[in-house]
Amino acid sequence: MTYFTEETSEQVVTARLDKCESERFKAVMSSAIKHLHGFVKDVQPTMDEWFAAIQFLTKTGQICDDKRQEWILASDTLGVSMLVDAINHRRPDGATENTVLGPFYVENRPHREMGDNICLDGKGAPCLVDGIVTDEQGVPLKGAVVDVWQTNDDGFYSVQQPDEQPDHNMRGVFTTAADGRYWFTTVKPLPYSIPTDGPVGKMLEMMGRHPxxxxxxxxxxxxxxxxxxxxxIFVKGDPYLESDAVFGVKESLIVNFEHEGAGWKAKFPVKLKKKA
Known part of the structure; x- marks a missing residue:
């Protein structure tokens, strides 16, 4: 029997996994314990500092609800979401690249007619977005579903302002015909701040980072x-492209928004990767 000491902590804790039935879960927890104990030994936190870490975890969970996911925000701002996404979506050359989902996606979005305007509050500079959904060889895909959402011109998603924005404002789902083409009207997006009124916002402030x-x-x-x-898709020339708070920018996703008449237009062709 080996008792718990500073030197043996990792081995003693992982030994308790000997009856774990899932080999994958055992491997995941063994690695988590190894790195967590290594982190603590490296940082050597005081009792007050470790309690502050526990409070951060507690408050992050407490602020989550069906309209706000602070844990996703924490994962995003620490670059973990992008890393997990990169590992799980290694795209071949030519296929459109992934980036993070973000914490403000909602289920049961409205299906709209091609060309409809998703801006229901009338704010912002009108913008037409269009493109063609194809396979990696450029063959148009019929029946592709294009689900889009963004902030309104004040910089908020509809779920952040349920009493101020119309239902499903700046959201819509479109289905392509045989030519694979999609198009919809929206407003030109603007930079915005992620929520800073919770523990993640405080963390960024203490790190000296903008939101x-x-x-x-x-x-x-x-x-x-x-x-x-x-x-x-990101707006070419935006001042925050190189310092995105959630590390979501990829060069291939930067799109030129062209001024046209009283509004804007942007093209975004999409190439999907065939399932293995």
Missing amino acids: MRPAHIHFIVSAPGYETLVTH
Whole structure:
């Protein structure tokens, strides 16, 4: 029997996993214990510092509800969401790249007619977004579902202002015809701040980091037989492209928004990867 000491802590704790029936869970927990104990030994926190860490975890959970996911925000701002996404979506050359889902996606979005305006509050500069959904060889995909959402011109998602914005403002789902083309009207996105009134905002402040995200529109694109794509398009020239608070920018997703008449237009062709 080996008793718990500073030197043996990792081995003693992982030994308690000997009856774990799931080999995958055992491997995950063994690694988590190894790295957590290594972190504590490296940092050597005081009791007050460790209690502050426990309070951060507690408050992060307490602020979560069906409209706000502070844990996703924490994962995003620490770069973990992007790392997990990169590991799970290694794209071949030519397929459109993934990026983070973000904490403000909602279920039961409205299906709209092609070309509809998703801006229901009338704020912002009108913008037409269009493109073609194809496979990696450029063959148009019929029946591809294009799910989009973004903040309004005040920088808030509809779920953040349920009493101020119309239901499903700045959200819509579109289905392509045989030509694979999609198009919808929205407003040109603007940079905005992620929520800073919770523990993640305080963490960023203490790290000396800003909470800004560059202007973007969220996309989820799916089609039978193809991997689902979760991505954004970012506005070329945005001042926060190189310092996105959630590390979500990829060069291939930066799109030129062109001024046209009283509004804007942007093209975003999508290439989906076939399922293995």
